[in-house]
Amino acid sequence: MADAEVGDDVYGEDPTVNRLENCAAEIFGREAAIFVPTGTMGNSVAVKIHTRPGQEVICEERGHIFNYEMAMMAHFSGCLARPIAAPDGILSWALINKGIAPKIYYRAQTGLISLESTHNMAGGTVYPREVIGDICERAHEAGIPIHLDGARIFNAAVALGKPVAEITRKCDSVMFCLSKGLGAPVGSMLVGSGEFIKQARVYRKSLGGGMRQAGVLAAAGLIALEKMPARLAEDHENAKFLAQNISRIPGIELNAAKVVTNILVFNVAATEMTSFDICKKLAERRILASGIDPQHIRMVTHMNVDRAGCALAFQAMEAICGHRVCAGAAD
Ligand SMILES: Cc1ncc(COP(=O)(O)O)c(C=O)c1O
Numbered sequence: 001m002a003d004a005e006v007g008d009d010v011y012g013e014d015p016t017v018n019r020l021e022n023c024a025a026e027i028f029g030r031e032a033a034i035f036v037p038t039g040t041m042g043n044s045v046a047v048k049i050h051t052r053p054g055q056e057v058i059c060e061e062r063g064h065i066f067n068y069e070m071a072m073m074a075h076f077s078g079c080l081a082r083p084i085a086a087p088d089g090i091l092s093w094a095l096i097n098k099g100i101a102p103k104i105y106y107r108a109q110t111g112l113i114s115l116e117s118t119h120n121m122a123g124g125t126v127y128p129r130e131v132i133g134d135i136c137e138r139a140h141e142a143g144i145p146i147h148l149d150g151a152r153i154f155n156a157a158v159a160l161g162k163p164v165a166e167i168t169r170k171c172d173s174v175m176f177c178l179s180k181g182l183g184a185p186v187g188s189m190l191v192g193s194g195e196f197i198k199q200a201r202v203y204r205k206s207l208g209g210g211m212r213q214a215g216v217l218a219a220a221g222l223i224a225l226e227k228m229p230a231r232l233a234e235d236h237e238n239a240k241f242l243a244q245n246i247s248r249i250p251g252i253e254l255n256a257a258k259v260v261t262n263i264l265v266f267n268v269a270a271t272e273m274t275s276f277d278i279c280k281k282l283a284e285r286r287i288l289a290s291g292i293d294p295q296h297i298r299m300v301t302h303m304n305v306d307r308a309g310c311a312l313a314f315q316a317m318e319a320i321c322g323h324r325v326c327a328g329a330a331d
Pocket of ligand 1: 037038039040041043064065116118119120149151152177179188
């Protein structure tokens with residue numbers, strides 16, 4: 001980052017940002033890409049381009065775009081979210097189809113379908129290729145574009161054993177984060193057609209996301225993009241290890257078989273403690289996890305958490321929940 005070659009990116013003159021954008025476009029097999037400060041900004045810009053005010057956006061009920069992006073879909077794009085609940089956060093065409101507005105003049109029209117893979121709050125779940133492919137094909141037949149909130153799409157690619165270009169090919173636009181599992185301190189990317197990204201530059205600027213000598217950040221982004229995907233499998237193995245052990249603690253409801261990436265979400269209701277109480281006790285032991293509601297805890301594995309750290313987290317959970325699991329806990 002200190003050695004990054006920089007210029008003014010608002011004028012398209014930052015060579016490191018340009019390199020990052022070209023590299024992302026190439027990896028995703030797209031015409032162009034744009035560097036944005038956050039995933040929220042990437043998603044907000046995408047929704048704005050795909051829709052017109054007064055339209056609806058179909059998304060999953062627990063989706064980030066619906067719950068954690070400050071209602072930007074309404075605020076910035078003038079659209080109404082049409083959330084649909086899906087098992088494990090994974091929508092199907094059958095579920096989506098029920099939410100598509102009939103083509104009659106007195107109903108707000110569906111302007112966009114936004115999918116999330118991996119699905120954060122559903123526990124890092126992944127859209128199977130056939131499911132996402134089917135949704136895209138049928139949506140396109142109905143004249144509706146698809147945006148993919150792929151904040152953790154590289155985790156999905158590792159879980160599916162396929163390149164990101166292949167698993168996202170039919171989506172009209174993809175946002176992914178260089179931060180989070182890929183380890184950059186800041187930054188996300190939006191990829192799509194040349195025309196789409198040209199418009200994205202306008203809306204990024206409107207949102208105050210036109211940065212000047214941003215090459216210092218793009219330099220970290222290049223490492224995230226080029227080097228870090230190769231180590232994500234390790235995070236997935238650690239999450240699986242953690243899940244297999246935590247699921248054995250009496251009072252915890254967690255299906256370890258469903259943990260296929262780096263996120264675990266589990267129910268602690270039967271421990272007779274709230275998730276917030278448990279997380280506070282974990283934090284006292286320097287283990288950070290979040291209570292997403294009184295019953296559910298979310299844990300994430302990443303480059304700064306190794307297997308020994310996961311074992312410590314499991315032992316702390318065991319101690320806090322007041323039970324000892326029989327010897328020979330899953331390795
Ligand atoms: C699925 C998903 N999409 C988008 C975002 C937004 O990213 P950012 O925090 O960079 O705005 C997040 C952040 O947690 C996320 O989990």
